[in-house]
Amino acid sequence: MTKTNPGRFFEDYRLGEVIVHAAPRTLGEGERALYHALYPARHALHSSDAFAQACGMPASPLDDLLVFHTVFGKTVPDISLNAVANLGYAAGRWLKPVWPGDTLRSESQVIGLRENSNGTSGIVFVETRGFDQLDDPVLSYVRWVMVRKRDPSAPAPQPVVPELPAAVLPEDLTVPEGLTFASYDFALAGEPHRLGDYAIGETIDHVDQVTVEEAEHMLATRLWQNTSKVHFDATLREDGKRLVYGGHVMSLARTLSFNGLANAQMIVALNGGSHAAPCFAGDTLGAWSEVLDKAETGVPGVGALRLRLVAVRAGTPPFALRDDSGRYAPGVLLDLDYWALIPM
Template sequence: MTKTNPGNFFEDFTLGQVIEHATPRTVTDGDRAVYGAIYPTRFALPSSAEFAKACGLPQAPVEEPIGFHIAFGKTVPDVSLNAVANLGYAECRFRRPVLTGDTLSTSSEVIGLKQNSNGKTGVVYVRSTATNQHGDVAIDWVRWVMVHKRDADAPAPDPVVPELAASVAAEDLIVPDGLDFTGYDFVAAGEPYRWGDYEVGEKIDHVDGVTLSEAEHMMATRLWQNTAKVHFNTEARPDGKRLVYGGHIISMARALSFNGLANAQLIAAVNAGAHTAPAFAGDTVYAWSEVLDKAETAAPGVGALRLRLVATKGRDESMTLRGEDGKYAAGVLLDLDIWVLIPV
């Protein structure tokens, strides 16, 4: 009897199935340090304990993508080890800051299944929940992933595609307890722009670019204990290339967005997200943002901006998301719709 785990294929999933993922993961200052070494992030609140305390938090949280990637990585051996690609995200809320010393555990429920027309793959929809050592929910989200079938002749399940919210409603955003931006230090943060300086429809070219390397993208993916074969094994794809983990592009785009959005200190929610094209080592990633909406919060001095954060292969000064045919423009790698918290 084999004792190794080949991962789940499309026909192994059933609607309503609940999976408790292995290997709880304790967040350390090492995660923060390696994250800062790989991505050009400079947001003051997760970088400075003193800045965080001045904003009413007991300590500096780690950046939201760190918690998300750790929690996401737990799901990979069970959900996407045999994936063709991770396709998208929805209804993601950061319910409490993730702190060093927190231990995250993740579970997932299968909420949708749909075999593709080629009969060789199918799309699996899961709702995943990450809890800390106290049993408190830290992050929850929906994602959908295209997974290989083990047997192309296996019968297709009845298709179920879940109805997902187009966005997290502004009134449902969760502001961390104690967050207070009334005494916000704009000099320390690096830019003077606040909530009122941004207008709906405004686009911001973040200017800077970073060329992806094989070593860094695999190091980042290993850091989150993401074991998907396509990120490491050149034999896992017909083209012989290692696919860059989509979360690596998310983190890169978020870090690049500092230039123009330095005061967008915390991500409150991910409304939707799509990895629109594959990325590989040697590609140079740039980013731009569009302001989609604005909202007030009940927290003192804290406002919310809804942003479309777009990562591109090569710089697109025209900041074009879609062509005239309605399809994503050439070079677009990521289309991420997020809420961020910013001083008013």
Template sequence: MSKTFAGNFFEDYTLGQKITHAVPRTVTSGDRALYTALYPTRFALYSSDEFARASGLPASPLEDLAAFHIVFGKTVPDVSLNAVANLGYAEGRFLKPVYPGDTLSSESEVIGLKQNSNGRTGVVYVRTTGTNQRGEAVMSYCRWVMVRKRDVDAPAPETVLPDLAPALEAGELTVPEGLDWSGYNFAQSGERHRWDDYEIGEIIDHVDRVTVEEAEHMLATRLWQNTAKVHFDATLREDGRRLIYGGHVISMARALSFNGLANAQIVAGINAGAHANPCHSSDTIGAFTEVLDKAETAAPGVGALRLRLVATKGGPDDYSLKNDAGKYRSNILLDLDYWALIPT
């Protein structure tokens, strides 16, 4: 009997199946340092313990997306080791801040299955929950992945598509316990723009661009213990090029959004997301954001913005995402709809 694991294929999944993922990961300050080295992130809440304490938190937490990558990475050997592509996200909730010293674990449930018409692949829908060492849920999200079949003659399962909300309601967002921005320090945060300054429909070009290097995206993917073969083994891609982990693009675009959204400190929810086109080494990533909605929260000095963050190859020549046929334009890498918390 082989002692190695080749990963699950599409026919290995069943509706309702629950998967406890190895291996628990204790977060350290090293994760924060490496995250900052990989992405041009400068959000004050995640840079300064003193700024975090002045905001009502016990210390500076790990960036929300860094915690997301760790929880996500745990799922890859069981969910997407044999993936062709990670297709999308929905119903992402950030439930508790993650701090250095916390140990994160992940569990997923299969909530949908659909074999593709080519008979060689299928789409697997999962809901993943990340928990800390106290068993408290720190986040949950849904994603769907196109996975290869081991045997093209294996029978197709009954198609079940989950009923996923197109967006979270503002009232569903979790504001970290104790968060108080009534005395927010705008001088330290880097910008004066607050909740009132943003208008629905406004588009912000974040100006800055970053060219992706081969070494850094592989370092990032290993940091999150993401073992998906397409990110490392070029022979698994018809074009002979390693596919950059979509989370690397998300974090790069989020970091670039600091210029114009420096006070959108906390990612509170992910409504929807799509990796519209593949990203490869030597691509230059730019980003722009459209303000979709605004909402108040019950926390002192805290408002919420619903934002559409778009990552592009190079700078956007305009702000349209799709062509006349309704397909994403070839220069669109990421279309991410999320909620952020911002001072009022």
């Protein structure tokens, strides 16, 4: 009897099945320190207990993308170990802050299946939820992945493609309990800009750049326990390169966005996202953002900005996104649409 796990292939998924992912993980201050060392994240609410307490929180919560990477990493052995590509995200919501000492686990439900026309792979749609040690949901999101078939002659399932919202509605955003910006210190946060200082359609060049190092992206992949073969096995490609985990690019771009969006403190929704092109060690990344929408929340003084965050290779023309045919412009690596909380 084989005791090792080769990972699932497209024909192994069944519509509606729920997959419980191994293994739960307790997060601590060490993960926070490593996250800040890798990127380095500077948003004040996730950096300082004192700043967070002045904003009504008991202490500084762990970074929102740190939580995303942890929940995501749990799913990889069951969802994307044999993936060709991770294609996109939708309907993501951060539901509860995560603190040092919390233990997270993940489970996913298959909500769609569609075989590709070449018959060698298919698209798997899953809704993933992360839970803490109290079984309270902390994060939910949908993603879809292209997965290889084990046997190209295996019959194709009836295609089911879920209907997904274009964006999370502002009224569905979760503002953490107790959060207030009534005594917000703009000097300590790093910039003076409030919700009203941003205009829909405005674009922001974040100016700074960062070069992806082999050691850092490999440390990140292992830190989030992401076992996808394309990220850590150099023998899988003829060029001997390991693909950089797309979440690593997300966190680098989010960190670069501090310059111009220092007060966009907490990510509360992931409306959509695409990894437009592969990233490799040695690539130098820049980032820019576009303001897509603005909204009030149900909490006085707490607003929400809907932002498009785009990561690009150095040398890509400013604010280039798509060419005339609608394809992503050369040099675009990441196109991420999210909501963040900001003082009004």
